[in-house]
Amino acid sequence: MEPVNKETTITNGSEPELYQRTTISGTKSEVFCVKFAPDGHMIATGCGDGSIRIFHSASGRLVYQFAAGDANAFATTSLAFRSPVAGSKTRNVLLSGNAEGYVQHWHVTSGKCLHTIKEEGNEIYAVQYAHDGSKFATAGKDQTIRIYDEATKTRTLELTDGFADVTSGHFNRVFSLCYHPTDPNLLISGGWDNTVQVWDLRADHSVRSIYSPHICGDSVDIDGNTVLTGSWRPENQVQLWDLRTTELERNIAWGNPSSLNGKNTMVYGCSFGGEHGKYIAACGSDGNQCKLFDRNSGEILGSLDLPSASYSCDFAPNGRFVAFAGDTNDIRVCDVVSTLEQRQ
Known part of the structure; x- marks a missing residue:
């Protein structure tokens, strides 16, 4: 560099x-999301004009460019690279979501769109792969977390509800998704409703909630039993939480x-x-x-x-x-x- x-x-x-x-x-347009490729050699950007632009991370050279959705006017809001350990022989697969409700799989080096899903009436703000690449999740305007099988591209689960009086699920837009790094059944989400929800995919509902973080972008992460949140507010922006107790x-x-x-x-x-x-x-x-x-x-x-x-x-x-x-x-x-x- x-x-x-x-x-x-x-x-x-x-x-x-x-x-x-x-x-x-x-990029010729504002950048709403940025992601390194798994090998670190490329940086993918999702842009306000709908384009996805891929740069060589060391030189900064533009190496690939393609657009998501049917209309370039809708911003590409979220990106996720598929893990190279996934079962498919196809490498360099990038998942994108945009504000028109399109979820698309791209083969980066050829620029081909491999598959398209349209979530009618939704705006996609977050997409995320499970760490083994076997499934992916989407979330956005309609407050619903959707889980898809990567091999078949079929929807396997919709997550909307909380658990009894313990959690409520989301009741506003969802902007961030994060799979637990070692437990493929745990998924974390955060949004405008000042909550971070912990979902157990075996239970089909949220099992715990963290209250307070105001999530407006890709600002939820997890390492071990610690959840990181970044809030769009002028104080207490960056916080660490215990996943097990939901305590700060x-x-x-x-x-x-x-x-x-x-x-x-x-x-x-x-x-x-x-x-x-x-x-x-x-x-x-x-x-x-x-x-x-x-x-x-x-x-x-x-x-x-x-x-x-x-x-x-x-x-x-x-x-x-x-x-x-x-x-x-x-x-x-x-x-x-x-x-x-x-x-x-």
Whole structure:
């Protein structure tokens, strides 16, 4: 990776700077979601003009481009790469969801659309594969979580309800989905209704709820028995929760507001990264900051102050790099290791 032109970097001088390796320009539209490929060599972006653009992560070169849905005017809102350990011989499969209700499978290297599902009357805000690639989930405007079999592309389950008086299920839009990394029967979802729901696919309903997080993007993640949430609000944005008890483990203090406008950042995207999820990346709007945290200490390891909102972030599989993308039409790839070395 070549160093970024530092003139494009705006930093908060009171906090350590995130080390930018590459700024990828060329999306021609705001970026609502960004995902590294399983091997880390490509970065996929879902854009406001409906296009899906794939870039080489080291050089920033545009290598593939295709559009989802029947009309490019509907934004591509969510992406998920299928695990390379899936049973199919086809590799480089990308799942997309868009605001017209289309869920599509793409073969990245050929640009072919392999399969299309239309969820009538829905807008898709989240798609996610199970870690073994055997099934995938969708969620969005209609508050329903749908589970599909990857081999047949048939819907196997719809999740809407809670359990007795313990949980309620979702009653507003759902923006984030996350499968448990070791238990394929547990799925986590978060949305506008200030809840994170824990679904047991064997029980067909939500079995636990976390109350308080206001989820407006891909900002729910899980590592072991710890759930990470990023909330679109000016305080208590980044939080860690115990999956088993649904109790708050700790708040990760956001730190200083933006040096550009003095506002606090409201979080749209956050994720665990690195070995054993030892880092947390988060980004958002209003304050328009991107930050990297140490999960255990809560220390801010690096920060960027940007001129407009960031909607999504994702770690490379090896945890060395993290990408941020949003309203500036750029993808900023930051080097986690170099960020830490700069601080020494």
